[in-house]
Amino acid sequence: MTKRTRVFGLFGLVLLALLGVMAAHAALARRASGPALRERALLVRRLELTDLCLSTEANYTRHLSLADFHTAFQDHPLALEHFPSGSLLGPPPHLRRSHGQRD
Amino acid sequence: MIVLDRAKKVFAQGKPNEFIALHETSLVIEADRLTVIRGPSGSGKTTLLSLVGCMARPTSGRIHVLGREITSLPERFLTEIRRKTFGFIFQQFNLIPGLTALENVILPAYPTGERRSELEKRAAALFDLFGLASKSKSRIEWLSGGEAQRVTIARALINDPAVVIADEPTAHLDSKLSREFMATMGRLRGEGRTVLIASHDPLVYDHPAVERVFHIRDGRIDGAGP
Amino acid sequence: MASGIERQKNVLDFTLSSLLRRKGKNLALLAVYTLLVFLMASVMLATSAIRKEASLVLKEAPEMVVQRTVAGRQDPIPLAYLEKIRDIAGVISSDGRYWGYYYDPVVGANYTLLVPRDEMPEPGTIIIGPGIAAARLAMAGDTLEFKTQLGGILELVVDGVLARDSELVASDLVLVSASDFQAIFGPSNGLATDLVVRVANPRELSTIAEKIAARLPDTRIILREEMLRTYDAVFSWRGGILALLLFGVVLAFVIISWDKASGLSQEERREIGILKAVGWETSDVILMKFWEGAVVSVSAFLLGVVLAYIHVFFFSARLFAPVLKGWAVLYPQFRLVPFIDASQLTALFFLTVVPYAVATIIPSWRASVTDPDAVMKGL
Numbered sequence: 001m002t003k004r005t006r007v008f009g010l011f012g013l014v015l016l017a018l019l020g021v022m023a024a025h026a027a028l029a030r031r032a033s034g035p036a037l038r039e040r041a042l043l044v045r046r047l048e049l050t051d052l053c054l055s056t057e058a059n060y061t062r063h064l065s066l067a068d069f070h071t072a073f074q075d076h077p078l079a080l081e082h083f084p085s086g087s088l089l090g091p092p093p094h095l096r097r098s099h100g101q102r103d
Numbered sequence: 104m105i106v107l108d109r110a111k112k113v114f115a116q117g118k119p120n121e122f123i124a125l126h127e128t129s130l131v132i133e134a135d136r137l138t139v140i141r142g143p144s145g146s147g148k149t150t151l152l153s154l155v156g157c158m159a160r161p162t163s164g165r166i167h168v169l170g171r172e173i174t175s176l177p178e179r180f181l182t183e184i185r186r187k188t189f190g191f192i193f194q195q196f197n198l199i200p201g202l203t204a205l206e207n208v209i210l211p212a213y214p215t216g217e218r219r220s221e222l223e224k225r226a227a228a229l230f231d232l233f234g235l236a237s238k239s240k241s242r243i244e245w246l247s248g249g250e251a252q253r254v255t256i257a258r259a260l261i262n263d264p265a266v267v268i269a270d271e272p273t274a275h276l277d278s279k280l281s282r283e284f285m286a287t288m289g290r291l292r293g294e295g296r297t298v299l300i301a302s303h304d305p306l307v308y309d310h311p312a313v314e315r316v317f318h319i320r321d322g323r324i325d326g327a328g329p
Numbered sequence: 330m331a332s333g334i335e336r337q338k339n340v341l342d343f344t345l346s347s348l349l350r351r352k353g354k355n356l357a358l359l360a361v362y363t364l365l366v367f368l369m370a371s372v373m374l375a376t377s378a379i380r381k382e383a384s385l386v387l388k389e390a391p392e393m394v395v396q397r398t399v400a401g402r403q404d405p406i407p408l409a410y411l412e413k414i415r416d417i418a419g420v421i422s423s424d425g426r427y428w429g430y431y432y433d434p435v436v437g438a439n440y441t442l443l444v445p446r447d448e449m450p451e452p453g454t455i456i457i458g459p460g461i462a463a464a465r466l467a468m469a470g471d472t473l474e475f476k477t478q479l480g481g482i483l484e485l486v487v488d489g490v491l492a493r494d495s496e497l498v499a500s501d502l503v504l505v506s507a508s509d510f511q512a513i514f515g516p517s518n519g520l521a522t523d524l525v526v527r528v529a530n531p532r533e534l535s536t537i538a539e540k541i542a543a544r545l546p547d548t549r550i551i552l553r554e555e556m557l558r559t560y561d562a563v564f565s566w567r568g569g570i571l572a573l574l575l576f577g578v579v580l581a582f583v584i585i586s587w588d589k590a591s592g593l594s595q596e597e598r599r600e601i602g603i604l605k606a607v608g609w610e611t612s613d614v615i616l617m618k619f620w621e622g623a624v625v626s627v628s629a630f631l632l633g634v635v636l637a638y639i640h641v642f643f644f645s646a647r648l649f650a651p652v653l654k655g656w657a658v659l660y661p662q663f664r665l666v667p668f669i670d671a672s673q674l675t676a677l678f679f680l681t682v683v684p685y686a687v688a689t690i691i692p693s694w695r696a697s698v699t700d701p702d703a704v705m706k707g708l
Contacts, residue, residue, distance in 0.1 A: 045389035092559035186608030201350035
């Protein structure tokens with residue numbers, strides 16, 4: 001085997017090993033995160049929360065699942081979308097389905 | 104040993120630029136002989152060599168190599184025959200830049216799946232034969248014309264072929280190197296190989312080692328000379 | 330078979346030398362390719378982690394939330410509505426929730442103020458989320474000022490800070506007592522922000538929801554499963570801006586592959602001619618071209634994925650956080666749990682490696698099946 005192929009083989013093995021380390025790390029981290037996850041779930045139950053806190057920019061990006069079609073422009077009819085996070089996070093799917101049934 | 108039976112090669116058949124490179128030719132290249140195909144450029148020498156060396160198929164007619172009819176063989180078998188039976192020395196050397204001389208020489212043997220160490224050993228022996236031992240690890244861009252020429256000969260011999268074919272081998276060589284080249288060809292002939300050279304260089308066709316000369320002109324074999 | 334492996338090794342060696350001959354170009358290609366995989370993989374890893382987090386944590390969310398809409402806006406809901414809900418068969422209990430948004434001009438951040446049903450803080454004290462603690466550099470014992478509805482200032486003492494681990498759900502929370510909530514937002518006047526409903530049989534949720542909607546036509550109901558599905562859908566990489574980003578990345582891949590597939594250079598053609606002439610079969614040439622594509626694409630894939638993993642789970646997806654952050658001052662560090670979706674990564678593998686490998690092989694096909702006599706002609 002030439003030096004070239006050997007070096008490349010090593011490179012490939014290192015990458016695969018890293019992939020393995022990554023998978024192992026993920027598994028370990030998942031196991032270690034149990035208590036923290038439970039704590040968050042407990043907090044959700046205790047405080048009756050409905051959403052993750054991912055963005056505090058606008059009310060419809062802070063409380064994704066509570067947003068309605070009008071929520072985005074109830075601040076101003078023309079201010080339909082001026083928050084970057086609003087562009088990223090679309091409306092929840094249940095709006096499209098239940099609208100008309102329960103509204 | 105190589106028989107052409109009314110072999111004909113036409114390029115761009117049916118199109119306005121149709122060109123008959125080789126008219127119906129029947130020819131026998133004898134085994135264990137050093138044969139020269141002599142003719143001016145554009146005479147169809149290269150086409151003839153392509154057909155003989157299984158590089159191209161004739162438009163019509165048949166070709167037999169070592170008693171085996173090769174015209175109707177599928178590509179895989181044709182390539183195998185080409186690899187095992189023939190060794191080519193091209194006019195333009197056709198070495199692959201960026202590779203060392205050694206790598207260029209063992210390249211034809213890659214598909215055989217032989218161990219690299221074996222191939223390198225065989226190549227080393229050939230390098231010794233041609234006085235190139237010190238250059239084996241050099242990139243071919245750094246070799247002189249004569250050295251590169253010898254590398255192409257070594258490459259042609261790596262699979263120990265029965266037939267060596269050379270197309271205008273002295274085109275880029277000076278007289279001294281040309282004579283050295285013919286001497287080498289004579290040696291190969293002495294080893295029991297068949298040698299076929301296409302050339303219009305007198306240093307080639309007038310060389311004492313030559314045993315048979317075919318004249319070719321405008322895609323037709325004129326006649327056989329001594 | 331030993332000879333099979335030898336053949337692969339030899340062909341691979343030739344491929345590597347071929348790639349190294351144009352080192353600069355191929356390294357640049359590898360870099361771009363890796364970057365594209367990195368972007369895609371980062372998005373995939375981050376979104377699947379958020380989705381999984383939501384599914385695990387929001388399992389404990391209220392079963393049903395009832396909102397009121399007036400003139401197209403969400404409005405406080407009368408507590409009187411509770412009577413109409415409580416006597417529906419299957420409803421265990423129903424109560425009002427008291428929460429709202431507070432804009433803090435000191436740092437320009439939005440907080441979510443909330444009155445917890447049990448363990449309500451003592452009046453005059455608050456418990457704050459870790460995001461607020463970081464933004465205001467506040468800890469237990471510090472005082473935070475709140476503007477009241479009447480124009481006054483209410484000082485509240487921080488009694489405690491929620492654990493940093495609770496960031497993803499409680500970063501911006503301020504837990505207040507009912508009296509302080511009313512001091513800030515005004516008297517409740519028999520109104521709540523919205524209502525929560527608990528039912529005996531979860532399978533009856535939809536029916537009960539319909540009944541409530543019938544009885545209270547100005548309300549809007551959100552079920553827990555809908556809350557869960559929200560995160561599943563919003564962070565699915567098939568929807569929204571994420572899909573646009575992905576489309577852009579796929580487009581970039583197509584462009585790169587197109588460049589490869591659109592044809593061989595004269596040099597490459599000559600090389601294939603030489604290989605054929607010295608005895609390589611079409612299959613050998615195709616194999617070499619395959620290795621050429623595979624070396625670059627598989628390396629880029631592995632490198633990109635590993636880097637993406639490090640980016641998302643060791644650096645909290647720092648490159649994407651600004652997008653979700655937007656103009657907000659307060660936002661959680663995305664310290665996500667590495668829930669990896671193997672099927673997504675496999676899909677990414679096929680999306681990236683296969684097209685490139687194919688794009689490398691296709692243009693060589695014609696050249697490799699041509700008779701090598703073209704080489705003899707010195708072409």
